Amino acid sequence: MNKLEHVLSGVEIVQVIGSTALDVPCVGFDSRNVVSGQLFIAISGTQVDGHKYIPDAIAKGTKIVVCEKLPEVQPEGVTFVVVPDSLVACGRIAANFYDNPSKKLRLVGITGTNGKTTTVTLLYRMFRELGYKVGLLSTVVNYVDDKKVDATHTTPDAVELNKLLNQMVEAGCEYCFMEVSSHSIDQHRIEGLHFEGAIFSNITHDHLDYHKTFDAYIKAKKAFFDNLSKSSFALTNVDDKNGMVMVQNCNANIKTYGLKSPADYKSRIIESHFDGMLLNINGDDVWTRFLGEFNGYNLTAVYATSLLLGANKDEVLRVLSMLGPVSGRFEYVKSKSGITAIVDYAHTPDALDNVIATINKMRKEDQRLLVVVGAGGNRDKTKRSVMASVAVNNADFVVLTSDNPRNEDPNDILNDMRQGIKPEQMGKVLTIVDRKEGIKTACMLAKANDIILVAGKGHENYQEVNGVKHHFDDKEVLREIFESLQ
Known part of the structure; x- marks a missing residue:
């Protein structure tokens, strides 16, 4: 059983009222799930203030409350620990409660706008192929060695995160x-x-609904590197204009990777085909089953990280040549009539631009590119018109459709997207709210040998409308439509 003194180790404390000689059977911050004796952390969230629920937590048996401000009523037998920031305290308390599992693993994190899921998934597969037991925490799924744990957030909350690491x-x-x-x-x-x-990996236009400014977004990412220890390594994409900004004043061992600038780990794309590309990494050629410059960066980051963790170079190159694409990232669905559909998670202007550029470099003159794309509701509105502009400027035909409208009217989202299209371009754009109909229309407009890009949802097997998730899988829909059109 954890003692309160241990759980509070390293936590900045303003005041303690009550005994600290208590056992802590569990920790949490959701008053709905409180059990008797639990340590309850009252967090001032962006939508809900957990301090309002302190009486509820106490009524359910909480004996220890960690908070930023004391409640008016402080019952006997309950210990109150006042801290400057409950979120900071929550992370440290969770780590202590689970006996600091991150110090018992070789934990590597990746941050950036695009490429995170592909890179961590390939690193997970890499080290499993090299014979190790490995954990994965990603947008798509979490793994405890080979045990699958569904993911609900890109990064779980501090308590769940430490529980998974443990x-x-x-x-x-x-x-x-x-x-x-x-x-x-x-x-x-x-x-x-x-x-x-x-x-x-990189930083481009995203999440301004939350961070408000691009500068605040950069600072949030940089804070990750600012807090690294001297014993850690920091691997940064030197080709990104903010790549070296991230590691300014960083205590860690700084290493660089890239495709264009001089770097510690430098790659060149020698050949590209629809079934893969030949990469030269630090003088060694390796054939991979991936496409596009963006994947050149992802694979170089995987190679560099593997070597920085002490893996054998020849073994790393061998495994790189075996690895296949990640679910929902540049995945193919082909029709019997010769139409190629590509499903990709690209949901930012930069990611969409990268995927379209990759297709355009490889398609032949007689192959048209049709793009089906939307934008998520209750998210950064400023990127909507930019995404539509990227699509219409680089494709032969565009179908604007719903992504995950969430709690917004999908028509409002599509109207925002249409602001990025010039009047003279409207002839090559259709707006179809229903995503399945949008995909079907693109399939019917496509001729043999054409390419359809269905962007935005990738691996997701649902569509969220008015807070409800309905089953929807772009790959399934494409296969069903191709079958019906034979």
Whole structure:
């Protein structure tokens, strides 16, 4: 059983009222799930203030309350620990409660706008192929060695995160690779974790609904690198204009990777075909089953990280040549009539531009490109018109349709997107609210040998409308439509 003194180790404390000689059977911040004796952390969230629920938590048996401000009523037998910031305290308390599992693993995190899921998933597969037990924390799914755990956020909350890391330790995992979102950095969900390595992929237009300014978005990402220890490594994309900004004043061992500028780990794309590309990494050629410059960066980051963790270079190159694409990232569905449909998670202007550019470099003169794309509701509105502009400027035909409208009217989202299209371009654009109908229309307009890009949802197997998730899988829909059109 954890003692309160241990759980509070390293936590900045303003005041304690009551006894600290208490056992802590569990920790949490959701008053709905409180059990008797639990340590309850009152968090001032962006939507709900947990301090309002302190009486509810006490009524359910909480004996320890961690808070930023004391409640008016302080019952006998309840210990109150006042802290300057409950979110910071939550991370440290969660890490202590689970006996700091991140220090028992070789934990590597990646942050950036695009490429996070592909990079961590390939690192997970890489080290499993190299014979290790490995954990994965990603947007798509979490793994404790080979046990699948569904993901609900890019980065789980601090309590769930430490619980998963502890499960990995108990399962004998030696490594864990995780996505680190800007939200999780800003909300201190990774507080108290020890990272052996950190990777920066790139930073482009995204999440301004949350961060408000691009500068605030950059600062959130940079905070991850600012907190690294001297024993850690920081691997940054030197080709990104903010790549070296991320590691300014960083205590870690700084290494660079890239495709264009001089770097510690430098790659060149020698050949590209629809079934893969030939990469030269630091003088060694390797054939991969991936396409596009963006994947050149992802694979170089995987190679560099593997070597920085001490893996054998020849073994790393061997495994790189075996690895296949990640679910929902540049995945193919082909029709019997010769139409190629590509499903990709691209949901930012830069990601969409990268995927379209990759297709355009490889398609032949007689192949048209049709793009089906939308934008998510209750998210950064400023990128909507930019995404539509990227699509219409680089494709032969565009169908604007719903993504995950969430709690917004999908027509409003599509109207925002249409603002990025010039009047003279409207002849090559259709707006179809129903996503299945939008995809079907693109399939019917496509001729043999044409290419359809269905962007935005990738691996997701649902569509969220008015807060309800309905089953929807772009790949399934494409196969069904291709079958019906034979």
